Amino acid sequence: MMRYENLQAASGSSPFLKAFPKTDRVWDDTAQTEWADDVERRLRAVTAQIDPRPILRGYTIERADNSVAVYTVTPNRLMKRHVAALSRGQWPYWGEIVKAVPELIHSPIGFDAWVSWEWWQKWDVEDEMSRFRLEDGIFE
Secondary structure, three states, X not given: OOOHHHHHHHOOOOHHHHHHHHHOOOOOHHHHHHHHHHXXXXXXXXXXXXXXXXXXXXXXEEEEOOEXXXXXXXXXXXXXXXXXXXXXXXXXXXXXXXXXXXHHHHOOEEEOOXXXXXXXXXXXXXXXXXXXXXXXXXXX
């Protein structure tokens, strides 16, 4: 469990982590779940407001435990330059998405060549906490 001071230092631009220290609560599993809930809520809100056509049909969001993933929804055919841009993480309206959900800045990008043939970016509470620990030299 991270200490309050370390959490404040790690908060960066996350709206949830900026607000959390003001609640005088303990950083525990419940707080981590609430953070994932907040990320999912903000991500759903921003993707509902944007229209990434004609490159994409849209975005879908999936939640598993304390992980939130955003997937592209592509048309059957894409131009090569669009495939290259999506592979690099240059998704339509990505700037607006990251402004609303800055936690996604460090999220890995992948391509599901097995089931959906879509690109994804996944954010996870545990991965984020591990990154904070490494960046701040915190070893608990």
